[in-house]
Structures are given as C-alpha cells and as structure tokens.
Amino acid sequence: MKKLPPILRWGLPVASGVLFVALWYGVRLVSGLQSWILPTPIEIITAAWNEHARLLAAAGHTAVGALGGFVLAAALGFATSLLLGVSRSLRAGLYPWLLVLQMTPVIVLTPIIMLWAGPGMPGIITITWLISYFPIVANMTQGLLSTDMNHVALFRMCNASRVQEMLLLRVPAAMPLYLAGLRIAATLAPIGAIFGEYMVGNSSGGTGGLGFLVYSYNTQIKIPALFATALTSCLLGFIFVAAVSWLNWAVLHKWHDSFERNDH
C-alpha cells in the first residue's frame, strides 16, 4: 500500500476538524439554539478549563477502573483461550456459555453485579471486565486454532510434547490475534468503566469518575461541562488505544508482516 505524504497525513484530519468546527458554529448561528442545548466549542473549552480539577480527578478514577477491568480481561482472556485451545471438549462445552455471557446486555446484569460485587470500584471493574473479555477470548482462541499445519507437522516430527506445541508454537503464532483482541478491548474498557460509574458509582457517595460526572452535570443541566466530560472520556480512550498500539508494535514489529517496511 502506498503511503500518503506526511503533509496530507497530518493535514487532512486537521482540515476535516476545522471544517467540522466551522459547521458547528454555522448550525449554532443559523438555528439560534441556546447554549445549554448546543454549546459552541469555545464554551466547551471554557467549561473544561473551569472544571479541570474535577475532570482530571474523575478521569484518574475512571482510568483505574478501566485499567483494572482491562488487565483482568487480558489475563483471564488469555487463560480461557488456552483452555479452549487445548481441548475440543472444553471448547464445545464452554464456548456457547461464553456467547451467552456476551449476548446478555450488561445493563441487565448491572443490578446483579452491584448486588454481588458491591457498589464502587469492585462493581466498575467487574463491568469493565465483562465488556472487554469476550473479544479477547474470541480472537486469541481463533489464533490458537489457526496455526500453520506445516508448523504443527514440524513439531510432531520433532516429537514435541503438547505443552511445547502450545507454548513454543501456538501461543506465539496467536500473538497477532491476541493483540488484535486487546486492541478492541482497549476501546471498550473506558466505555465499560464510565458506564459502570454511571450505573453503580453514584451510589457510593459521590467519589465517582467520569461516569458519575455525566450523571451529576446532567442533573445540574451543565451542558457545556457535559460536553467537556465527553471530550475527556475521548482523550482517555485514545490513551488506552495508544498504549495497546505501542504494545502491539513492541511485540510484533521485528517479525510480523503487518510491520513490513516498504523500502526493500
């Protein structure tokens, strides 16, 4: 694939952003909507500045919940996939139930989670884990099962044990898909944490994260601050995705074809 020249790679998103903001102002001017229905970008940035202490503290709280749930999902997802990859019977026995878990809307499970894990951080981490777990398991299991048959034959010819085949062949071969799962999970984890805070954080006495701020600003009709919260959530999501993208690069760039350079 031919790469765009750097000026376009940076210039195009900036240009579309500028266009978007201009449209925004245009709509506001032409429609005559009030600030509390459609605040201008400047009003949002002002609100973000005025509320920055609360927003930062809340973002920190959310980051802890998101990271906790993400790490839990990454670890349990890895372990679950190993089990599913080892045995056909386990796969047949467990996979449908994992699907059931994934298909059940989290919003239905939230009161139950609150009941079991308790309100506040334990509940938030559980919800985040629940949302980001399945994509990791689905990807990693697929990776473990799609090992090159000639590589498997090579290991069999060397009389490799099942454990060696798993650890030295199937797991490294599945790394690109595991990391793809983590990448999806990284976009879901902050959403899960914010949703969890929105649902269970407010009952813990006002120490909630961004999700609790959404609830709080909404009831106070502080709409520009609500937009500022959205902006902060978005930034947090970017940080998560960037961290996993870095991990992906660190693990794969030396050998994987997705990092093939174009200059040779």
Add this chain to the structure above:
Amino acid sequence: MEAAAPIVKFTSLQKRYGDGPLVLDGISLAVQPGDFITFIGPSGCGKSTVLKLVSGLSPWTVGELSVAGMKPRQARDRQAFIFQDATLLPWLTAQLNVELPRRLRGAPEAERAAKARQMLALVGLGAVSGYYPRQLSGGMKMRVSIARALTLAPQLLLLDEPFGALDEMTRNRLNEELLALRAQAPFTAMFVTHSMAEAVFLSNRIVVMAANPGRLHAEVAVEFPYPRPPELRARPDFQAKVNEVSRLLHEVEEPVPA
C-alpha cells in the same frame, strides 16, 4: 545389490484418506542406506503422501511399512522433514529456528546454540543468523530450513519439493549444496520433485509414479558417481538420462481432454 537391511521398506502398501478413493496402491519398495531416491510423477500420484507415511504424520491403510526396522513414528528421531516452503517460525531469528529441534529435545542452551551456529555457517548463512525469516530471500529461508533439518544429524532426510518455489539458478545452486552437505554428513534421502533435471542431478534412483491410484510405474538408476560437478548438467549422457525420465513420465501422463 548390497545385503544391508533397507532403511525404509514398503510391502504391498495401500493408502486411502477416510472413505475416499485409493491414493496409493501396491507400493513395494526398499530404500537402501545411502540412497538418494527421488519420486517424480504427475499431480495426484501420491508422491508427497509417500513421504508423509514414512514420517509417521499419516497412517497407511493396508500393507507394511518399516523405517529402520521400526514403525515410522518410533523412528522419528532418525529422520527429518523438509517441507515445500521453509516453514520457519516467523517470530524466531534464523539462529533460533535452527536451534528449535534440539530445544524441543531439551538440549542445553549453550550446546544447541553452538550447533546451530555451526549448521548456519555450513549453509553459508553465518552472517545473517540474527535475521528474522521475513528479512531473508526464498533461497536463504530454504537454506535455514536445511540447516534446521540437519542439526540432529538424521539418518533419513525427507524432502517434499523443497526447491519448487525457487528460481532455476538458486535451485541449481541449492542442489549442489545439498549434495555437498550429504558428502560431509551422509544421510539417506527421499526426495519429491517435478523437475526431471533436478531428479537426475541429485539421485542414484528415480522412481516414476503414475496417478489414480498412485503407484510405482518404473525405476531409473542414475549411475553418475558422486561428487557430481555442476558441469554434469551439460553432458550428453546427463541429457540422455533426463530424456529417459521424460519418456517414462510421458507414458503415465493423463490423456488431455480435447
């Protein structure tokens, strides 16, 4: 013929996959220690299957097959397999790829590293031992694959069209290198190819196979002494041998539908 026990012996062997048609029928053949025996034939004649059976990767249906007097699976530590593509693990460097067979056997790290360095040097790749497979050309990858196969000093080397994807110059050079390696550390070779010239250059025996079901059609003895110099390919008696194989292949060719 010498009286030595054959290293591989097929007796009236049949093979089918599941309920499918016969893939191999009536295979009786003895491979003697030191043979370089090549299987050549039309697509679907089961020549690759022959290697799979010997390696124990696939079971046969009827008949007998022994490797070094044992069941194929039990004889695995005496054989190595070289596949159509190099089958290097992309996340390991060339050095670590060559170490793999010894690593799987639990050899100490220092010993297997030293052996792998020696093998890579032997195939002329000492300088790129730290490279990952995607940084190597097709010919280099195949050399690493050969080094990996020979690191356990196998008695029997199975090669399934290893040079099929390479350009002719690289293929010729690797043919010469393979014979040179064999002169240093002798092994019996069972080789599958589509190339008649390659078969004649490498082998002392060529088995021409026919398809549907796969069976042995004829055997050609190639008496040029080893070591065989590259110039052999230009000699008229070499060309005559290639023509003989070509004629036999023609006999088993499926009629082309008009």
